Every structure is written in structure tokens, then in C-alpha cells.
Amino acid sequence: MGRLNSKDVLALREMSAEEMTLILDTAESMKDIIGREIKKVPTLRGRTVVTLFYEPSTRTRTSFELAGKYMSADTVNLATTTSAVVKGETLRDTAKTLEMMGSDMIIMRHPVSGSCHLLSRVLKCSVINAGDGMHEHPTQGLLDIFTMRQKKGRVEGLKVAVVGDIYHSRVARSNIWGLTRLGAEVTVTGPSTLLPPMVEEMGVKVTSRVEEALEGADVVNVLRLQLERQKGGLFPTIREYSRMFGVNRERLARAKPDVLLMHPGPMNRGVEISSEVADAVYSSINEQVTNGVAIRMAVLFLLLGGGEAA
Amino acid sequence: MAVKEKAKIMDAEAIRRALSRIAHEIIEKNHGTKDLLIVGIRRRGVPLAQRLVDRIAEIEEARPAMGILDITLYRDDLTTRSDQPVVHRTEIPGNVRGKKVVLVDDVLYTGRTIRAAMDALMDLGRPQQIQLAVLVDRGHRELPIRADYVGKNVPTSRKEMVELRLNEVDGTEDMVLIVEKN
Numbered sequence: 417m418g419r420l421n422s423k424d425v426l427a428l429r430e431m432s433a434e435e436m437t438l439i440l441d442t443a444e445s446m447k448d449i450i451g452r453e454i455k456k457v458p459t460l461r462g463r464t465v466v467t468l469f470y471e472p473s474t475r476t477r478t479s480f481e482l483a484g485k486y487m488s489a490d491t492v493n494l495a496t497t498t499s500a501v502v503k504g505e506t507l508r509d510t511a512k513t514l515e516m517m518g519s520d521m522i523i524m525r526h527p528v529s530g531s532c533h534l535l536s537r538v539l540k541c542s543v544i545n546a547g548d549g550m551h552e553h554p555t556q557g558l559l560d561i562f563t564m565r566q567k568k569g570r571v572e573g574l575k576v577a578v579v580g581d582i583y584h585s586r587v588a589r590s591n592i593w594g595l596t597r598l599g600a601e602v603t604v605t606g607p608s609t610l611l612p613p614m615v616e617e618m619g620v621k622v623t624s625r626v627e628e629a630l631e632g633a634d635v636v637n638v639l640r641l642q643l644e645r646q647k648g649g650l651f652p653t654i655r656e657y658s659r660m661f662g663v664n665r666e667r668l669a670r671a672k673p674d675v676l677l678m679h680p681g682p683m684n685r686g687v688e689i690s691s692e693v694a695d696a697v698y699s700s701i702n703e704q705v706t707n708g709v710a711i712r713m714a715v716l717f718l719l720l721g722g723g724e725a726a
Numbered sequence: 727m728a729v730k731e732k733a734k735i736m737d738a739e740a741i742r743r744a745l746s747r748i749a750h751e752i753i754e755k756n757h758g759t760k761d762l763l764i765v766g767i768r769r770r771g772v773p774l775a776q777r778l779v780d781r782i783a784e785i786e787e788a789r790p791a792m793g794i795l796d797i798t799l800y801r802d803d804l805t806t807r808s809d810q811p812v813v814h815r816t817e818i819p820g821n822v823r824g825k826k827v828v829l830v831d832d833v834l835y836t837g838r839t840i841r842a843a844m845d846a847l848m849d850l851g852r853p854q855q856i857q858l859a860v861l862v863d864r865g866h867r868e869l870p871i872r873a874d875y876v877g878k879n880v881p882t883s884r885k886e887m888v889e890l891r892l893n894e895v896d897g898t899e900d901m902v903l904i905v906e907k908n
Contacts, residue, residue: 419810438812445796445813454849457799487799717813721804 420718424536424543427552428594436594440562442714443707449486450709460489463720466514467493469525469546470501475681475705476546476556480523483712489720492519507531508538515541520720524548542719547586556680557590559711561598563704564635567676572599577629577671578620579663580639580688581610583650587680588639592618605629606639606661609650626661633671637678638663641688654687664690676700729887729905735880736902741861744877745774748859749781751875756826761854762790763825767797767843768814770832773894774861778830793818795829800842822851828875832890834860837871862902864888880904 420435428436449457465484467477477493484491494514496502501510507526514522521542524532529549536543547553565571576595582588582604595602596619603621604611605628616622623629630636641657651657668675677699685691694701736744756762759782766775772794783789796814804810829843844856859875864882882888882904889903 442813445799445815448815449799452850456849458845459799459804717799718810721799721810 423541423719424532424545425554425715425719426532426536426543426545428554428557428590428597429552431554431594431597433597436558436561436598439558439711439714439718440565442718443558443562443710446713446717447707447710449713450706455486456488457486458488459717460484460487460720463489463520464518465489465491465521465523465716465720466519467491467523467546468496468511468514469494470496470507471525471527471547473525473546475708476525476553479705479708480544480546480555480712480716483709483716486709487713487716489520489716508534511535511539515539521716544715544719549586550584550589551586552590552593553586554590554594555708555711555715556587557594558715559704559708560587560591560637560678560680561594562711563678563700563707564600564676566707567700568634571595574600574634575632575672576600576602576635576637577633578602578604578637578639579626579629579661580606581641581645582606582615582639583610583612584642584645585639589618591637592620596620603629603633607651607657626663626667627670630663630667630670633675635676635678636663636668636671637680638689640680640682641684643684658687662686662688662690663693665692668693674698678704680704729907732886732904732906734901734903735888736862736878738900741877741900741902744861745777746781748875748877749778749785752778752828752857752859753782753786755857755874759786759788759790761824761826763793763818763822763827763853764790765793765795765818765827765829765843765847767795767829767831767839770890770892770895771795771830773892774832774859775830776894778828778859791819791825793822795843795846797839797842797846800846802838802842816846816850818850822847822853825853826855826857827853828857828859830859832861833888834858834863834871834873834876835866835888837867837869840871841869861890862888878902 467480469477481491519541523544523546525546526548529551532545532548578588605623605626608624679701764775764779766772779792794817796816798811798813857874860873861877863876863879887905891898891901
């Protein structure tokens with residue numbers, strides 16, 4: 417028997433190793449369902465899931481929607497640009513409205529860090545954080561860890577390098593909290609202006625030399641350079657970033673021969689990652705997408721599948 | 727929950743004989759092992775299915791295929807239980823299309839597990855037939871379901887529980903017990 421300790425999934429920082437392992441184990445079974453001829457189980461029949469995205473997304477929103485549909489939940493996508501949000505409705509009022517219509521779960525992406533925690537306090541229904549500002553993106557962290565566990569057979573003791581704009585990246589934060597809690601050895605690297613202050617306190621090694629971070633790595637997780645968040649001139653030019661920190665074949669040669677290359681997508685090809693390595697056999701970038709659906713099915717099941725949350 | 731052991735209704739020898747008889751009946755009814763697929767329902771149906779497959783292989787010199795079904799995602803009581811069962815994997819070799827599937831479980835009671843198992847199986851393809859083998863039928867059906875092969879029919883009251891202990895799962899001697907909730 418197992419269940420999560422909360423009605424919400426907001427941040428991996430708040431999640432125990434046991435809870436994460438339960439989600440990863442459940443996702444193994446869910447992945448089988450995605451590969452079947454009939455990709456549907458009746459588990460969440462009669463449950464309603466709403467995605468509320470204040471920022472654009474292809475894979476996260478679609479994979480949550482498909483995860484719900486594969487489990488027979490009714491899924492509704494709210495595009496904020498065509499909703500009352502443009503009339504100035506507050507986040508709290510929009511979310512409460514959705515809850516009063518009978519939603520069992522709200523999956524939200526929002527540009528403000530901590531916005532999902534706010535919702536979880538005002539709503540009785542489950543809330544999943546699908547990315548809040550520069551804070552966390554827990555299901556992305558879990559799917560990255562799931563991919564590593566499937567490919568490497570373990571998480572504990574893995575040497576993982578996270579490369580890029582750590583400062584703005586919620587994916588990096590969720591990776592760091594999750595991986596360190598499960599016993600992986602994480603090194604982060606990027607331009608020193610894009611490394612958050614005190615990042616060492618999160619239990620990771622830090623270097624501003626990408627070569628050093630990649631040395632002997634089992635896994636290299638390349639972050640997207642978030643061009644939409646780069647307004648402060650934190651690095652000189654995209655070309656220089658690419659030259660100094662772009663992951664290419666020469667740099668990747670420093671990692672273990674059986675290195676696993678990951679990227680949460682969408683990729684800026686030729687900027688943070690070269691096309692040559694992105695499409696190579698050791699890259700799991702496409703499989704990460706399938707794993708994303710499996711992880712989200714697992715989270716939906718664990719939050720909505722049982723009775724009243726403890 | 728405190729439970730009291732009331733009676734041992736089958737011992738290891740009785741279980742072995744019952745499975746041996748069921749193995750013969752499966753072969754007889756299906757005219758051999760062609761297209762036969764023995765599917766154990768997690769959890770205690772799995773070692774029973776394995777024993778049936780082994781016994782059939784001894785008798786027929788042909789080993790039927792075996793699969794494992796996890797029905798967690800098909801349960802109708804998920805929303806009313808306070809604890810949540812862990813989902814395990816379903817492992818069925820090849821396609822179930824055209825197969826004669828024998829579902830194997832330990833105890834047949836309300837029939838709800840079997841309903842869930844049939845739904846789960848149908849989602850994997852279209853079997854030619856589904857048959858049901860159980861070690862103990864204790865009555866109290868809530869659905870129109872019956873077993874094709876029964877080890878032992880045991881009249882029970884709803885307050886009682888029937889428990890199968892198996893060497894592979896529990897590390898004890900094989901036995902079927904009736905226990906009562908206090």
C-alpha cells in the first residue's frame with residue numbers, strides 16, 4: 417500500500433524519497449499502458465482535471481492532458497488568453513471558479529514562483545505544479561529521474577551534470593532536489609551570472625567550467641537557454657554562450673562512454689546543444705517525452721485514484 | 727484488526743491434489759494445450775498459475791504460455807478505499823487475440839476481482855475464450871460470475887475470511903484457513 421502525503425504535488429523539495437520512489441515505480445506500470453494497442457484504463461472515470469496555463473507549453477500541457485485521457489478522466493484545457501483572465505480576474509478567483517464547477521484537480525503553470533502553493537492553500541481540490549516561475553517543475557524533475565533510472569538501472573551514486581541557465585531554471589531546481597534526495601551526485605555548471613547565489617547549499621557541486629562538470633559524468637542534463645527570461649544582459653551574446661557552454665561532441669567526450677544525454681525541451685539547436693549530439697543514440701530526448709506521460713499518469717493516479725487523502 | 731483462526735480447510739497435500747485435478751480438467755476441456763494461456767491474477771493467483779503450468783507441462787509434455795495480470799487500475803472500489811494499492815506490472819506474453827485464457831485466482835468471493843480482470847484482459851485484445859480457475863469458491867457472489875474449475879467449495883459467512891498461505895509468498899507451509907474478524 418502506498419500513497420502520497422499530500423493532496424498536491426508542488427515541489428520535489430517537499431517530497432520524501434519514499435514518495436518519489438512510489439511515483440517512479442507506479443510510472444513503470446503506466447509506461448506499459450502507453451505502449452498498448454488500447455491505450456486506456458478506466459481508473460479515473462468520472463474525475464475531472466483542468467489544466468490552467470499562464471505560460472506557453474507544448475509537451476507539459478499535452479502530456480498531462482493525454483495522461484488524464486489514458487486513465488479515462490475528463491480533461492479540460494483553459495487557455496488564459498481567451499479566458500476571463502484577460503478581463504483582469506485574479507488567479508484565486510479563476511481557480512476557485514474552476515473548483516466550484518467540479519474539478520478534482522487543477523494543473524497550473526504560472527510565471528510567478530510560489531503561485532501553486534497559494535492555490536493549494538485556497539483550494540480543496542488537488543493542485544499540481546506544472547512550473548511556477550523560477551521555483552520548481554516537479555513532474556519534469558521526476559520524469560528526468562525516471563529516465564535516468566530506466567537507462568542506468570539506479571539513481572543512487574549516479575554522477576549527473578546539469579548544464580546551463582541554472583538561475584532561471586525550475587527544471588534545474590526540481591532535478592537538484594530530487595536527485596540529491598535519492599542519492600545522486602549532482603554538479604551544476606553555467607555562466608557565473610546564471611548560477612544562483614548559495615547554490616552549493618542545495619547539496620551540489622558548482623563549477624563555471626563546463627568541461628569540469630562533464631568529466632566522468634553518467635548523465636548530462638542540458639537546460640534550455642530561456643531566451644524569454646534573458647533581459648538583464650547576464651551573458652554577452654548567444655553565440656558566446658554557445659561557444660563557452662554549448663554541449664557538443666568534443667565536450668561530451670569527457671563524460672563516461674555510455675553517457676546519457678538529456679534535455680527537457682524545447683531545444684535551441686546550435687545554442688545550448690548541438691544537433692549532432694541531440695540526435696545521437698545516447699540521447700534520450702525523445703524517450704523523455706514518453707516518460708513524461710507515464711510520470712504524469714502515475715501522479716494523477718496517486719492523487720486521484722484513491723479515497724480521501726490522508 | 728484482530729483475527730482469529732477458526733479452521734484449516736486445506737493442507738499442502740489437499741492443495742496439491744486440487745491443482746493436479748484442475749490441471750487435468752483444463753487439458754480435457756481445451757483438448758490439450760494449443761492456444762492456451764494461463765494468467766495469474768496478482769497476487770496469490772500468480773504462484774497458483776505457475777504451479778498449474780508446471781503440472782500441465784508434466785502431464786502433456788507441452789508447456790502452456792503464462793501471464794500475470796495486475797488489476798489495480800480496473801478496480802471498482804478505488805474511490806472508496808482509504809488506502810491505495812500499489813500498481814504492479816501486467817506481463818502477458820504475445821497477443822491475447824484468439825487465445826483460450828484461463829484466469830487463475832486464489833479465492834472467488836464477490837466476483838468483482840474477476841470482473842476487473844476480464845476488463846483488463848479485454849483491453850489487451852480479443853481472446854477466443856476466458857475461463858476461470860480458483861482454489862476456493864466461498865460463495866456470496868455480487869455479480870453473475872462462476873468458476874469453470876474449483877479446487878474446493880467452502881460455505882462461509884460474510885464475517886469470515888478465507889486465507890491462502892503459500893510457500894512462495896508467505897514462506898510457510900501451504901494451507902487454506904478460515905479466519906474470523908473479531
